[in-house]
Amino acid sequence: MELIIDAQALGADLDALAAYSDDEPPGVTRLVYGPADLRARAYLRQQCDEAGLVVREDGLGNLFARWPGSDPDLPAVASGSHIDALPHAGRFDGTVGVVGALEALRALRRAGFQPRRSLEMILFTSEEPTRFGLGCLGSRAMIGALTPDQLRQLRDGQGRSLDEWRTSAGFTAPLEVVALAPGAYGAFVELHIEQGPLLEVEGLPIGVVRAIAAPAALRVVIRGQSGHAGSVLMLERRDALLAGAELALAVEAAALGTGSRDTVATTGIFTIGPGAVNAIPNVATLEIDVRDIDLERRDQVLQAIKASTEAICARRHVTYDLIELNADPPATCDPAVVETIIKVCDRIGLPRLIMISRAYHDSLFMARICPTAMIFIPSRGGISHRSDEYSDLDQIGQGVAVLAHSLAALSHA
Ligand code: GLV
Numbered sequence: 001m002e003l004i005i006d007a008q009a010l011g012a013d014l015d016a017l018a019a020y021s022d023d024e025p026p027g028v029t030r031l032v033y034g035p036a037d038l039r040a041r042a043y044l045r046q047q048c049d050e051a052g053l054v055v056r057e058d059g060l061g062n063l064f065a066r067w068p069g070s071d072p073d074l075p076a077v078a079s080g081s082h083i084d085a086l087p088h089a090g091r092f093d094g095t096v097g098v099v100g101a102l103e104a105l106r107a108l109r110r111a112g113f114q115p116r117r118s119l120e121m122i123l124f125t126s127e128e129p130t131r132f133g134l135g136c137l138g139s140r141a142m143i144g145a146l147t148p149d150q151l152r153q154l155r156d157g158q159g160r161s162l163d164e165w166r167t168s169a170g171f172t173a174p175l176e177v178v179a180l181a182p183g184a185y186g187a188f189v190e191l192h193i194e195q196g197p198l199l200e201v202e203g204l205p206i207g208v209v210r211a212i213a214a215p216a217a218l219r220v221v222i223r224g225q226s227g228h229a230g231s232v233l234m235l236e237r238r239d240a241l242l243a244g245a246e247l248a249l250a251v252e253a254a255a256l257g258t259g260s261r262d263t264v265a266t267t268g269i270f271t272i273g274p275g276a277v278n279a280i281p282n283v284a285t286l287e288i289d290v291r292d293i294d295l296e297r298r299d300q301v302l303q304a305i306k307a308s309t310e311a312i313c314a315r316r317h318v319t320y321d322l323i324e325l326n327a328d329p330p331a332t333c334d335p336a337v338v339e340t341i342i343k344v345c346d347r348i349g350l351p352r353l354i355m356i357s358r359a360y361h362d363s364l365f366m367a368r369i370c371p372t373a374m375i376f377i378p379s380r381g382g383i384s385h386r387s388d389e390y391s392d393l394d395q396i397g398q399g400v401a402v403l404a405h406s407l408a409a410l411s412h413a
């Protein structure tokens, strides 16, 4: 099959999405259910209609664009990613996997391919944790790892519920039918930018992901006592910020302490109140992200952070609440799907690296319900979650070609 990827169309889709943003270019900020997200979704829905795909949306706004196969009752083969972008992010994280899946289906159609299993593009809602504090909302709910009741309890930082957000965004279908029927998919493949340096360093165009690291997140709210910055003497203070500052250092020490370069931990949110230069901070909120490819080691780091929180807060006479926002196991990609992708790379002459993903993706959850693997393309300088994130359009096109050939093979498997 001669497959021609339309790099111009891919570039136009990426440009269009990048323009739906609440940030100054080249930065992209697109929080789930905000106006930019809704305009980007409308654009993609139109592209799916023009491509002749059958579109369905669930109550969370997960979007499914299907090309029915000749045997439509067989479990489908899907590909997709997310379009939400954290504050001041780049234009490639997630979007490459969404417009890439769309272009893969368009290219297969142009080539006269006939799928046996249906092929589908999926746009997952809220892969980033920005609005509701929990990543991969759409895929978690689709696989039944988040129940409707748990979804209804989710709130943004201002206390507005996910239910209010999604219904005012027009997604009113019951949350009870977000979870997929068992056996809905026969395979899932996600195309994504690497978000790390390896492919560029090795000079290779394609990564084939064999495993995805285990992510976890904690929220710690520390409460001390406010007071006058001039009149409360140093030995009488219960400063919440200083307890939080010690905790942030303990987070770094816990990750370094494993001695493994695969352990990483980040305090990405640290806010204090009341927020006056002449008042002692009485509250500090920290959100802490911990990851490792090894689940046991990741959990040991979580335990070490919890023990440090207890010890620091006791010593500084402050109180705390600690919530585990998520603690997910790692995913192993399906060997047969990995092999399919490798064979495609070999056949079309693209050298590849078998690698792990240190970032999480909707594939982490899809892997629990169907054979799953990922295709990576290089990220310039390994940079991601920054406005200067960059991937080359030709290399994106190569990733889409690998994806399209892989979907074609899996559709007839
Ligand atoms: C995904 O955005 C991640 O934080 O890995």
Ligand code: MN
Residues within 6 Å of the ligand: 093, 128, 385
């Ligand atoms: Mn991301």
Ligand code: MN
Residues within 6 Å of the ligand: 082, 093, 094, 127, 192, 360, 361
């Ligand atoms: Mn992503």
